[in-house]
Amino acid sequence: MKIAVANLPVTQPQYGKVTKGAAQAFLARMYLTRGMNKEALEMAQAVLASNTYKLEANYADLWKMSNLKTKEAIYVVDYSVNLALDDLANTTFNPYGHSRGSNNAHLLYLMKYDDRPGMVRDILNGRPFNRYMPTRFLLDLYSDNDARYEGSFNEVWYANSATRPAGMNLGDTAVYCTRKEIPDAFEATRKYQTYDRSKIYNANGTVKDNLRYPSLSKFMDPTRPSLNEAQSARDVFVIRLAEVYLIAAEAQMKLGNLQAAADYINILRTRAAKPGKSAAMQITSAQVTLDFILDERARELAGEQIRWFDLKRTGKLLERVRAYAPDNAVNIQDYHVLRPIPQTQLDAVTNKTEFTQNQGYQ
Numbered sequence: 001m002k003i004a005v006a007n008l009p010v011t012q013p014q015y016g017k018v019t020k021g022a023a024q025a026f027l028a029r030m031y032l033t034r035g036m037n038k039e040a041l042e043m044a045q046a047v048l049a050s051n052t053y054k055l056e057a058n059y060a061d062l063w064k065m066s067n068l069k070t071k072e073a074i075y076v077v078d079y080s081v082n083l084a085l086d087d088l089a090n091t092t093f094n095p096y097g098h099s100r101g102s103n104n105a106h107l108l109y110l111m112k113y114d115d116r117p118g119m120v121r122d123i124l125n126g127r128p129f130n131r132y133m134p135t136r137f138l139l140d141l142y143s144d145n146d147a148r149y150e151g152s153f154n155e156v157w158y159a160n161s162a163t164r165p166a167g168m169n170l171g172d173t174a175v176y177c178t179r180k181e182i183p184d185a186f187e188a189t190r191k192y193q194t195y196d197r198s199k200i201y202n203a204n205g206t207v208k209d210n211l212r213y214p215s216l217s218k219f220m221d222p223t224r225p226s227l228n229e230a231q232s233a234r235d236v237f238v239i240r241l242a243e244v245y246l247i248a249a250e251a252q253m254k255l256g257n258l259q260a261a262a263d264y265i266n267i268l269r270t271r272a273a274k275p276g277k278s279a280a281m282q283i284t285s286a287q288v289t290l291d292f293i294l295d296e297r298a299r300e301l302a303g304e305q306i307r308w309f310d311l312k313r314t315g316k317l318l319e320r321v322r323a324y325a326p327d328n329a330v331n332i333q334d335y336h337v338l339r340p341i342p343q344t345q346l347d348a349v350t351n352k353t354e355f356t357q358n359q360g361y362q
Contacts, residue, residue: 001027005043010052015069016078016235021052025074025239028247033313041251044244047074053241055271060151063218068235074244077236079103081223086231103232106224108132109216109303111177116193118159118174124222125157127230133213134302136201137324139179141299145277146269148299154217159192167191177214206326216303242268242300250293258285265296272299290314312337335360 004023012019024047031040047053054071056062062070079086079102086102107129114121114128121127134153142149159174168174173192182196195212202208221232249264262285273281283292297310311317317337322329340361349355 001030010050016076018075019052021047021050022075022239024050025244025247028244028251029239032247032250033309037251037254041248041255044248044251047241047244048248053244055241055267057271058151059148059272062237062240063151063220065221065223065234070240072241073235073237074240075238077103077238079233079235081233083225083229083231083233086233088231101231103219103221103234103236104230105219105236105303106221106232106234107230109219111213111215112211113157113175116157116175118161118164118168118172118192119157120161121227122160123224123227125160126220126222127228130211132216132303133207133210134216135325135327136179136197136205138298138302139214141295143281145274145280146272146299147274148272152216152218152302153214154220155214165191175212177212179214204326205324218303237304243297243306246293246297246300249288249296250290253288253290253293258288261285261288261293265293268296268300290316294320333360 001023004018005020005027008018008020008023010020024043028040028043028047031037031043053074056067056070056072061067062072068076083102088101107127108131110126110128110130111133112128112130113119113125119125139149139153155177156173157175159168159170159172164170164172164174168191175193175195176190177195177200178197180197182194187194187196195209198208200207200209200213219232219234221234224232245264245268249261252258252261252264262283265288266282269281269283270278294310294314294316298307301307308317311320318332318334321332335358338358338360341357346352346355346357
């Protein structure tokens with residue numbers, strides 16, 4: 001990583017190639033993982049001071065298909081709009097036969113909407129693969145002042161079917177899923193279906209309905225050529241500028257500089273504030289703790305595939321899963337702080353007595 005930082009150019013003629021800033025951002029992440037907080041801060045500050053990258057003014061704009069080459073992205077997996085070039089099947093580089101192709105995150109977070117009255121599957125609403133739903137804890141992390149909730153989750157589905165309940169027109173609300181509680185008397189007056197807090201989750205936070213829920217919409221792709229297309233030309237933001245601010249904040253906190261940490265966090269919270277709510281979104285140095293930073297990382301980076309690493313890195317994996325993810329808490333074991341080593345790797349090594357499976361896995 002140090003060699004990369006020293007030798008890579010600041011910019012590349014071909015978009016998606018690794019740059020000096022990308023190497024610095026990854027090195028900052030690595031230093032933080034190693035507990036080298038001074039070095040993590042210095043590397044994060046180098047990225048911030050370069051003026052090569054810029055936060056989007058509006059969080060929701062990050063996820064527009066028309067804005068894939070945002071200046072906030074530091075390193076991306078750059079998929080082609082020509083899906084035939086995205087390597088769906090390749091026996092040389094993918095010998096185990098699993099499908100690859102381009103970005104399929106648009107499938108994974110969507111609730112089952114296409115069997116609800118007034119709804120059919122379409123390109124705009126996506127192909128619901130219904131694999132990941134948010135914990136109640138995650139939904140509750142967003143205050144009503146935080147635009148990142150609406151910028152990250154979809155709660156309303158509008159009627160698009162020729163067959164609809166009586167009195168429901170095309171474009172009317174057909175389904176409403178909310179993290180909040182709706183009075184029963186109000187629900188009874190609606191033509192559309194409602195799924196509120198107590199319908200989605202049990203009182204202890206476990207899941208009651210794993211088919212209907214506010215759906216993470218950050219990775220949706222309405223430019224897909226057909227409603228069942230599993231591939232997407234959406235680029236994957238592997239690391240973006242917002243995370244560098246959070247790395248700097250965590251490093252400052254661990255170095256004892258709580259006000260400096262709060263200042264970095266407040267830059268993101270100012271961007272995240274709804275109109276007129278910027279002051280209400282600011283935090284003080286007294287609020288800066290490791291748990292607050294993990295909560296802020298959840299609000300900013302939900303679904304961006306780094307949560308497990310964050311919880312493992314901070315020593316909080318077991319604690320927070322057991323406290324805040326009750327459906328997962330029943331199965332998590334202490335040895336899950338390490339992942340199992342694939343059997344194909346174990347079969348391939350010659351020093352089998354030295355290179356063994358991690359404890360707890362058979």
